[in-house]
Amino acid sequence: MRRIETDICVIGAGSGGLSVAAGAVQMGARTVLIEAGEMGGDCLNAGCVPSKALLAAAKAAEAQRHGFRGVKPVTPKVDFAAVKDHIAAVIAGIAPVDSQERFEGLGCTVIRAFARFTGPRDVEAGDSTIRARRFVIATGSRPVVPQVQGIDRVPYFTNETIFTLRERPGHLIVIGGGPIGVEMAQAHRRLGCEVTVVETAKVLGREDPELVAVLLAALRAEGIAFLEGQPVVRLAGDTGEVEVTLGDGTQVRGTHLLMAAGRKVALDGMNLAAAGVAHTDRGVTVDARLRSSNRRVFAVGDAAGGPQFTHVAGWQAGIVIRQTMLGLPARARSAAIPRAIYTDPELAQVGLTESEARAVHGAALTVVRADFAHNDRAQAEGRGAGLVKVMVVKGRPVGASIVGPQAGELISLWTLAIAARLKLSAIAGMVQPYPTLGEVSKRAAGAYFSPKLFDNPALKRLVRLVQRWVP
DSSP states (O other): OEEEEEEEEEEOOSHHHHHHHHHHHHTTOOEEEEOSSOTTHHHHHHSHHHHHHHHHHHHHHHHHHHOBTTBOOOOOOOOHHHHHHHHHHHHHHHHHHHOHHHHHHHTOEEEOSOEEEEETTEEEETTEEEEEEEEEEOOOEEEOOOOOBTTTTSOOBOTTTGGGOOSOOSEEEEEOOSHHHHHHHHHHHHTTOEEEEEESSOTTTTSOHHHHHHHHHHHHHTTOEEEESOOEEEEEEETTEEEEEETTSOEEEESEEEEOSOEEEOOTTSOGGGGTOOEETTEEOOOTTSBOSSTTEEEOGGGGTSOOOHHHHHHHHHHHHHHHHHOOOOOOOOSOOOEEEOSSSEEEEEEOOHHHHHHHHGGGEEEEEEEGGGOHHHHHTTOOOOEEEEEEETTEEEEEEEEETTHHHHHHHHHHHHHTTOOHHHHHTOOOOSSOTTHHHHHHHHHHHHHHHHSOHHHHHHHHHHHHHOO
16 A cells, blocks of 8 residues: 555545645645546536536527517527537636646545545545545535435436436426426526426425525426425436325326435544544534544535535635644634526525524614616516515624526625625615616615605705705
8 A cells, every 4th residue: 555644635535625625735734535436526527517518508598489589589599418418528628727727736645436534644546545634524415305206217317427417307207396407407408408496395494484485486387396385205217207296195197207305414434433534414413613623624615514515615715724734723703695586587585585584683674675677688688577585683794595597696795795894884875886776785785774865854944944044
């Protein structure tokens, strides 16, 4: 066995692991990076990147189908295999940034093997034994496949395999109504598939119901069927003839099956007990510094058991770098973690939803809204459906919810406002270019002050006095 001694050993070459490895080696630390699968992890190869490439193709198809006032709609001619070629090309274009060659060029020792702890400071991977001063677990997560009757006999896809499918499904059944499920449902529907989404509880149950209603209305209008509130109890059939039976006896028949029922942290086989690393089914048990029960071992991203977002993994990587490379105190405490669902319309959230804010702040909470229907840019583009909702306590936002065009972009302003504890007056006083969708956020902030300005008898008396006596 080859023996390697290093300053830091990163296990997992997804977003979080690559960020730690790149930062550490460029700061001068001896760095080992271990990855058993594909460099770039789930986000590049089976998640964020391919799904957004698929959604982009679907949006182009829908634009032809929908047309515009004065622009005649046409039926799009979709080459499903060529769409998949587009996805592969996008991945290939990004892959060099995450590649083994790039990281070896930076000075990392890259080992393409599965990692297994053999002690508090030692890991085996392939033909190497690595002893490190610090370890970072960044192994990500994998799709959950519900263990229902027939699952061992019926072919199905997950997000790890759906992007290899080159023949358009006739009728795609999606099990799971979370962000992955609804994004894939809309993408496939716009590319010409019949689509049914089956959700045991409520579709997008984590999100604000008022905003979800806007999104689901749009998806249903495009022809997507949603079945909620019943568990899947049995699967039968084969490719081209899949049958899903629900708890109430309802049967759904389709041609292909996509499992989008959640994700499970990938920690199996790592022998964490040998390293004294406490963990649960949710991930490695970490403190606010992202440090495990073994002070030499940190975890980031999905492996740390928190929000399963690529941007969270990257943010946490910076927290680990500050501690391990510079010896500076750093803690992963933030109420400003945004999330976005990239359907059309998009849905985005940062901080507390309305129900969460009411539970925490009670009568101190004020909720303000602004509709896209009153935004001139949205009107010009025929995109007036949607709203911005902001939760305010003592003049500061504690949460923001957006459903509408480019919600994922618009949420950034509210992320900054909450993280920096800005007052709403800063947003209301901001000058936005006209006409932009961003004005809807300014209008929402202004709505907080409108009652004080326009429904204030004392202020009206003052204005009348000024008009009479001030030259």
